[in-house]
Amino acid sequence: MATHVFEEISVSAEEILQCSYSSWSRQVxxxxxxxxxxxxxxxxxxxxxxxxxxxxxRKVEQATPNSDNEFSDWEEEEEERVDPTKNFxxxxxxxxxxxxxxxxxxxxxxxxxxxxxxxxxxxxxxxxxxxxxxxxxxxxxxxxxxxxxxxxxxxxxxxxxxxxxxxxxxxxNINPALEFRIFIRQGRIIGVSQRDLNYYDYLEGLKPTFQELIDQFIESIDVNMEKMIIDVYIPKPYNRVIIIDINPFSRKYDPLLYTWNELLQETPNYEIRLINENNLGRFSHKENSENQVPLEVINASMNTESMIELAQKWSSN
Structure with a gap:
């Protein structure tokens, strides 16, 4: 049985610098x-x-003159904390x-x-x-x-x-159903994938509209990169493409509904891949699920000071 060898995808320092926001945004x-x-x-x-x-x-709490302030002890502790912005x-x-x-x-x-x-x-x-x-x-x-x-x-x-x-x-306010990842190689589109991996029944009927818009968009921008990954948003009424971000063409980024092996194959035309009902269970997931946290973190998030205290405990551990 033949062993498959992954094709190397080289990324240069210049390509990474070109994906810095101020670099590509000036060309769009x-x-x-x-x-x-x-x-x-x-x-x-x-x-x-x-x-x-x-x-x-620190935010200064305004106390009513001659009144008891239940935050007085807290304010004394706050005065001891160094304001980080004193350096910038x-x-x-x-x-x-x-x-x-x-x-x-x-x-x-x-x-x-x-x-x-x-x-x-x-x-x-x-x-x-x-x-x-x-x-x-x-x-x-x-x-x-x-x-x-x-x-x-x-x-x-x-x-x-x-x-x-x-x-x-x-x-x-972005509708995640209308976000897409565009893969560019040798200056042309080789694939487009839905970004939010959940099923939306109305997307299939909009495929021709999305493809026309994406084709026009790629032809209109003057980003000086032969290969890249572009995350975009196509809001209603589906008459323009908004760039969310541009990343290097690298295996470190998620190919979503493609595999990297597919993206590296020579094909005459690209397709827009969407989640369908058959693969709903396979792909449905929470974004950044690796960062899901215990209930005490959710409770702490309701109060800024509690968040800082909890984060400091994590840091000390």
Whole structure:
């Protein structure tokens, strides 16, 4: 019996850098982007993200004069806690300003990754942030963000100089049924997969519309990469494609309804693969299920201070 040898997929440092948000977003029409703001990250903020301590800026509670304050002991403890933003006060204000400019609710990410694996710490289990402290909590507790900082170039021999950035994306309510992953190789589409692996009966009838839109979209953008993976969103009334992210063409990313062996075969045409009723049980799952947590974490997520206390206990253990 012949042994199958996996075809190597080489990824260069340049290709990884091209997938950094500010690199590819400048080459894409605004109509294909979610409104966003890119902030250059200072060294002090990187040190904060990489530190083991989990602290966020203190919010001052306003007490009524001459009244008993049940939070007085808590405030004394808070005064002893070091405010992490003292090392990056200007950047802290830039984040606050960016949130306001983008409508008051945003999703944060770094060059390549968003902290979607840390949403268990948020009340609504979503990445949406209306407060700067929400941004800090998500970034500090995300393995995806740690990957950007420590392992973004693990597939290459020489690590280039990296200009880290924080991207604040305006929050939009995305229907996960309408997200797709597009695989590009040698400058052409080789496959498209539904991203949310659950069954939606109305998608099959929209396949021709999706294919026409995706074809037009790929022809219209001027991203200087021969191979890549593009995650997109096609909202109603199905007349435009919005880019969620662009990633390197690499085995480290999930091929979803394809296999990497299929994606590396030469085929004249591509197909849009959707979940159907027959494979519903096989693929239905919770995204980031590896990050599901005990009930006490859910309870703690209802209170910011409880979240920080619990996270500090994890860190000490």
């Amino acid at each position: 029409p605004q109509e294909n982007l979610i409104p966003s703001k890119v902030l250059a990250i200072p060294r002090e903020f990187l040190e904060y993200l990489e530190s083991e301590s989990i602290t966020i800026p 006060p200007q950047f802290h204000q830039e984040i606050i300003k960016g949130i306001k400019e983008l409508g008051g609710v945003i999703i944060p990410k770094l060059n390549w990754s968003a902290p979607k694996d840390a949403t268990f710490m948020m009340i609504n289990n979503e990445m949406k942030c209306s407060d700067v402290n929400d941004v800090y909590i998500l970034l500090k507790l995300s393995n995806h963000i740690n990957h950007d900082l420590d392992a973004a170039f693990e597939e290459v021999k020489e690590v280039p100089d990296i200009k880290y950035e924080m991207v604040l994306k305006q929050w939009i």
